[in-house]
Amino acid sequence: MQADVGLKKIASDLRVALGAARATTAGLSDEAVLELLADFEAIGRLASAGQVHTAGEVGVRSRPELGDGGLSRSQNFTSPVALVARVTGASARACKARLELGRRLRGAVLLGGGEGPAPFPLIAQRLEEGTLGTEAASGIVKQCIALADRGCSPDVVALAEETLVDQTILCRLTADETFRAAIHLREVLDPDGAEPRDEVLQMQRSLTIALAPDGMYRGKFALPPEQGGVWLSSIRAMQSPRVAGPRFVEGDEYTTADGRTAAQKNADTVTELIARAAGAEEMPRINGAIATVNVHMTLDDLEKGRGVGWIDGLDQPIPASTVEQLRCSSPVAATLFGDKGEVLYHGKAKRLFTAAQNRALAARDGGCVWPSCDRPPSFCETHHANEWVSDDHPPGRTDIDNGVLLCHFHHSHLHKSPWKLTMQGGVPHLIPPRWVDTEQKPIPTTRRRTIHRPAA
Structure with missing residues (x-):
């Protein structure tokens, strides 16, 4: 006591x-x-x-x-x-x-x-x-x-x-x-x-992913040293300061120049790694095709950019902006339905840009065309500047004068933001929203150094 x-x-x-x-x-x-x-x-x-x-x-x-x-x-x-x-x-x-x-x-x-x-x-x-x-x-x-x-x-x-x-x-x-x-x-x-x-460690390795009630997919993993080394080295390589830009500390989280936390960027990086691997030539084929994500959406919703899409095997829908992003560069087979559920259109013969076209875009753009982004071409996706539903870009046309390189983050951001991207004189231009520029003057964005500018 x-x-x-x-x-x-x-x-x-x-x-x-x-x-x-x-x-x-x-x-x-x-x-x-x-x-x-x-x-x-x-x-x-x-x-x-x-x-x-x-x-x-x-x-x-x-x-x-x-x-x-x-x-x-x-x-x-x-x-x-x-x-x-x-x-x-x-x-x-x-x-x-x-x-x-x-x-x-x-x-x-x-x-x-x-x-x-x-x-x-x-x-x-x-x-x-x-x-x-x-x-x-x-x-x-x-x-x-x-x-x-x-x-x-x-x-x-x-x-x-x-x-x-x-x-x-x-x-x-x-x-x-x-x-x-x-x-x-x-x-x-x-x-x-x-x-x-x-x-003992090898027997304990695991990866579980499940759909949570809030619509997020959550899980946990345990990796033995050599597998953890592969994950970390791959993530670090893609997040190298040479390509990822500066980082800032906010509270207990690191944030990058684009506003993502370190945890969010890790999720984006692993997703990008898996997507790249899925599209590699040496990946296994199913009926002659590489791994695909099948998205179902009504034609009316797709044309108007509203509503949701449904991915095969998943219970949670995705918004129209995400469907548009996937259709630009992901191996997606889109199945379009009419009001009565009838199949109206399935896929496009030449939706994805070829390797030769992507090389030409890399030479032209030099990487992600978004201002201040320094992602190189190898880290970019190809975006259709004029969407396939527009009058001047009918379905099936995928040409380099309509393609633009964007990193995954800015590709997603473009589809969800009021910013617009168009081609003028073979050069990609960003059109800012009115709250940024009341005149909405197009901003040339390519990093190519051999473009001839008109004399003043």
Whole structure:
């Protein structure tokens, strides 16, 4: 009880100190603010050590062999995680981590009810001193246990514990750096363990995608190292600053110059990668055709640019603007229906631009023609400047004097925005909306450097 009273006094004093810090922080120098941050972190580490210690005690008192007499069940909780979460208000994930680390740091329960020697005494000591954080401690414990499970001697495990704890404290490593150091040391001490560990990871690989009630497709994935490397290297290559432009930080999210968050751009990049692969010559064919997306829409809606389209196999519709975008450059077989459901038109013989035409467009446009966009031709889609429903561009005509290169983002943006794109003198021009330019003067957009401008 005295310890409990002492902790309450410490908490009360800390509240006073926190209030004083909040009142004076704005007037502190940069160095003083960083020093204050470090002081609060030191206090937080000591508090976290206490959380882990007490959670470990709750875990021991709630162990399964105690049955209904265990602490958590006697308090009407199905698990110690639920009990700790209720008492602390922390998330189940955080409580589980505390219980796990607390259990790992305690010695085994002996037959007489006592406790055996602590398996990681140095980690426990540094935690109580506040010189080691709980996240770093968890990473070290995890890899030391992996070494023990692989049959490494207690001396080797103790050496790993000492090396990692000392390196973390002396080199002032972050928790992430400690995780990486622990994995590297594990491979040095147990090089033969890579194969069995990889077998476990390979069995855990997965990718699930399902339609959510809000119409979004959501899922989760788990990739072993080599597959994760393929994903990351491909995404990074397509998002290289040379082609992706600058990035800005807004809150906790990165945004790009075009306004997308990093997560949104990742989704667009993976979609673009899959679309490119689907159209590759070496891809498997179905009835002689590459992978296609079949979109159903009434002719009346398509001509008027309204309503929705329906993709085969999906329950959620897509808007008319997306249908228009897909018809420009995606391998889409569009099936058009009349008012009575009769098939009026199916597909177009020459809707997609040929490889030779795309090479000519690349030479002419130099990449995405949208102002300030620096996506190269290899990252672009071909857009029909004058849509197929217009009087001067009848169905089936796909000519280079009607084609324009746009990156996926600006292609989608054009179909949904009031901006218009036309061809004038063989050069693509953007027509801004009236709120941008009341005269709606066409803006030449090509990056080609050999166009002759008329003399002033």
